[in-house]
Each structure stands twice: as C-alpha cells, then as structure tokens.
Amino acid sequence: MHILGLGLHVVVAIFFAIHAVKTGRNTYWLFILFAFPLLGSIVYFFAEYMGDMRNNPAARKAYRAMEKVLDPDRELRDATREYEISPSVQNRMRLATAELNKGHAAAARDHYRACLNGPLADDPDLLMGLARAEVETSEGEAALRSLDALIKARPDWHPDSVALLKARACALSRSQPETLAAFEAAAQLGSGLEAKARFIEWLVSVGQLDAARRIQAEIDQSTKHWPGHARELNAPWFKLARQALAGADAAR
Incomplete structure (x- = not known):
C-alpha cells in the first residue's frame, strides 16, 4: 500500500519520527526509524510509544475504546476466567459488572445478590449495580429496595x-x-x-x-x-x- 508515493512502512516511520522529535526522544531513534523503517517502527512502538499511551489519559481512553471495538467480549471473558480461578467477592463483583455491561442483566443480578450476602451488604457500588440489574429485569420494587438500602448506608453517594x-x-x-x-x-x-x-x-x-x-x-x-x-x-x-x-x- 502506498500513500503519496511512499510505502506505508515509511509513512509509519515518519509518524513515529515526528513523535520522537515532539517528545524530545534521543536523536538516534531518527536514524533507526529511517535506516530500518519497518523494523525500527516496530521497535519504537513497543519501546517508546506504548509507554506514552500508558501514561496519557487521552491515549489510554482511545486505546480502551479501540479495544472494545476490536474485542468487545474481552472483559467478560477475563472476568469469567478470573472468577473461575478464584471465586472471591471482588472477582464476582467484576464479573457481575461485565455481565451487566453486556446486557446479561439476570446473570448480573444473581451475582450482585450473592455478593451482598456477607460483609459487603451495604457496599454502595454493589447496591447500585444490583439496582441497575433489577431495573433491566423489570423488577421495579426490588430496585427501589436496593436503592433505599444504598441511601440509608451512603446518603451522599x-x-x-x-x-x-x-x-x-x-x-x-x-x-x-x-x-x-x-x-x-x-x-x-x-x-x-x-x-x-x-x-x-x-x-x-x-x-x-x-x-x-x-x-x-x-x-x-x-x-x-x-x-x-x-x-x-x-x-x-x-x-x-x-x-x-x-x-x-x-x-x-
């Protein structure tokens, strides 16, 4: 693939070179990028660019959005696996949230209710998640009870x-x-x-x-x-x- 007569790997190298100059990277990166455009771009991406993405809130947000588009079920898979490995309350909470975000309200409701049977019975995140799931399953009165419990525990939440x-x-x-x-x-x-x-x-x-x-x-x-x-x-x-x-x- 060519853009303005240049190979795509050269265009990518130019993009990373601009990034290197703007962010004050060592000038040897320019030599690496233009002497070995394909291999140099790959090395630069993992050695420098990925670090910026991890440290930049906007870049992290864009990366997460792209990840959701490319692999929309990843969070549910990961949460399911972690819960199967270690069925802790925290892992069950994560699984409940993943289920709810995927539209599996009944499954999320059951997980939230199970989490509330213990020391986290007045946890506001759990109560809110449960109320959301109950609304999605058309259980209005149950959701109102969950919200009343949340307001009683944390009126300012x-x-x-x-x-x-x-x-x-x-x-x-x-x-x-x-x-x-x-x-x-x-x-x-x-x-x-x-x-x-x-x-x-x-x-x-x-x-x-x-x-x-x-x-x-x-x-x-x-x-x-x-x-x-x-x-x-x-x-x-x-x-x-x-x-x-x-x-x-x-x-x-």
Whole structure:
C-alpha cells in the first residue's frame, strides 16, 4: 500500500519520527526509524510509544475504546476466567459488572445478590449495580429496595445517579404522579442529558407529549452552543429523546 508515493512502512516511520522529535526522544531513534523503517517502527512502538499511551489519559481512553471495538467480549471473558480461578467477592463483583455491561442483566443480578450476602451488604457500588440489574429485569420494587438500602448506608453517594435510577424503577411499578416527581427530581440533579432524555422517553410512553416537547425544547436551547466533544459524549441521549418523540409523532 502506498500513500503519496511512499510505502506505508515509511509513512509509519515518519509518524513515529515526528513523535520522537515532539517528545524530545534521543536523536538516534531518527536514524533507526529511517535506516530500518519497518523494523525500527516496530521497535519504537513497543519501546517508546506504548509507554506514552500508558501514561496519557487521552491515549489510554482511545486505546480502551479501540479495544472494545476490536474485542468487545474481552472483559467478560477475563472476568469469567478470573472468577473461575478464584471465586472471591471482588472477582464476582467484576464479573457481575461485565455481565451487566453486556446486557446479561439476570446473570448480573444473581451475582450482585450473592455478593451482598456477607460483609459487603451495604457496599454502595454493589447496591447500585444490583439496582441497575433489577431495573433491566423489570423488577421495579426490588430496585427501589436496593436503592433505599444504598441511601440509608451512603446518603451522599452519587445522588444524581441514584435519583435517575429511582425514577426508572418507579416507572416500572409506581403510579404516574410518583414517577413524575421522581423524574423531575432526577432531571434537576443530573448535569448531563441522560435524565432529561429518559424523562422524555417516559413522558411519551404515558402520552404526555406536550410535556415531553417542552423538555426537548429546553435541551435544544441549553445545548445549542455545546462544543463537538460534549455533543459526542451525549450522543446516545440526544438520539433517545429524539427517537421517542419521532415515534410518538409517527404513531399519530
């Protein structure tokens, strides 16, 4: 493969040479990279570039994102293996989280419940994970009990996340007025778009389209000057809200 008449291995060598100059590496790397472009690039990648990736938060984040795309099941495989080797509470917690992140809510719920039968019975991470799993398995009352236990143990623990999950649990098993109050509280506490997007989704589901459109208008007004990275970060919630409203409009 050639780019602008240059072999790909030469282009890669140039990229690493620029990195070496910018980061103040020893100049002998330039000789190695251009004298042996393919082998030199491989050596430079493992000897220097990988170290920068480990020490740079942005690079680590990009690497993890790339890893998830290339091998989306790796964390679940690793967590399963570690738990099979050593079935400790910590390894079971990791496995429960991996299961939940892969959409295996029932399996995650069972693991979380097993972890809570012991000295970690009031651990907020465990209780929150269990409540998330119970919401995903449509066990609204069970999720509310888990959240009540979390609030009792740690009333100051991520109140915005707790409020949103409580609203989602109420939507499964409580009256419309109670659910409405819970979503209003979550929308006020939440700094991102998730709470408002899920609020819109619920309002649409109960036929309160005017209220849903008012919240969408608030979102459009408050986010119209957001930079690109903020929009990208919140893209799933923009999409959720707009799809809910679009579906309601199409059904009319």
